[in-house]
Amino acid sequence: MSARIGVVTFPGSLDDGDAARGVRLAGGEAVRLWHADPDLHGVDAVILPGGFSYGDYLRGGAIARFAPVMESIAVAARDGLPVLGICNGFQILCEAHLLPGALTRNQHLHFRNRDQWLRVEAIQPVWTNAFTDSQEVLIPVKHGEGRYVADQRTLEELEANGQVVARYIQGNPNGSLNDIAAISNAAGNVVGIMPHPEHAVEALTGPSIDGLGFFTSVLKHLAGAGAQA
Template sequence: MTARIGVVTFPGSLDDGDAARAARLAGAEVVRLWHGDPDLHQVDAVVLPGGFSYGDYLRCGAIARFAPVMESLIAAAHEGMPVLGICNGFQILCEAHLLPGALTRNEHLHFRNRDQWLRIEAVKTAWTNTFQPEQDVLIPVKNGEGRYVADRYVLDQLEAEGRVVARYQRGNPNGSERDIAAITNEAGNVVGIMPHPEHAVEALTGPSLDGLGFFTSVLKHLAGVPA
């Protein structure tokens, strides 16, 4: 049976279509989810896409965290459903306390949009199990508030528990603490990533095909294939 991946659309989402296309290319059946509908429609995994949910008022992701769909998603994530938050989706996951820390204004106060090298460090998550340890991937980054911050205790805990999923290589585009580009929760089913893997899935439009691995990984996970 084909896995069903839900992609949430909030007011202000702009990468939901790209995330849906990436999931289809990986081989999933895509289910479009609406922010105002708490029903997850029996999906097997969920992607929170990039964009500017609710105009990024208050803080990025601060209003989206209270959308009706999020109540169901938070409960499902605690029960083990794979959830991937990309850029604004990462911000929402932190606001919802599914992931620790916060995403703040870029250290240099400028928006950054460029192809960015990352090193994948955690390869046993639901979203990264098709990668090799220490594999370098090229994925676009585009953010104005992408600087990951947390107190030293949280940062040390993430390091000690192997929950830093990816780090920036060949330059840090936003000043993130310890070059962190992506993290996971303790169970490994929830991942937040600031760069955009959904924009690196086709040779015609992306700098690489490296982003497709995030979507094929979750299909492998859902199929019960060991990482």
């Protein structure tokens, strides 16, 4: 039986269908989760997709973090449930304090939409095990509030603990500190990434298929966990 990966839909989500397609292409079963339903329906992992949840009123992710589904996700994540937040999902994870720091307005104050090179910095067991150390990947970015910021102590801890999952190379699209494109929590089960791996899963529609590795990684992790159980 394939792993069941929940994809949350908030009012204003744009990329939930793309994330679900990424799950299916990787070989998993995509389960649609609704923002107002606290029941996670027994999923093995969760993806918070990109978009503009609740219209990004106040700031990106600030309202979505109070959605009933997020209360359940926060509890499950602290118990080890794999969670991936993409773009707006990354913002939600920071607002929910499942990841440190914050995503702020792009330093140049312009929306940025382009194919972006990243370097995978941390080969961790849950979301990046399909990559090789320092692998360079091409994945689209599309955001206006993607600049990752944190205080100096947090930045030092992220670097020292190997929690910087991916870093921008060949140009920083938003002014993120330390060129950070993706981070994880200390346990490694929660990852936030500003670029969109779900838009790089098919050669026909994306600049590469590099993004598929995030989806195959969690399926491989879950298969290994199931075998050990």
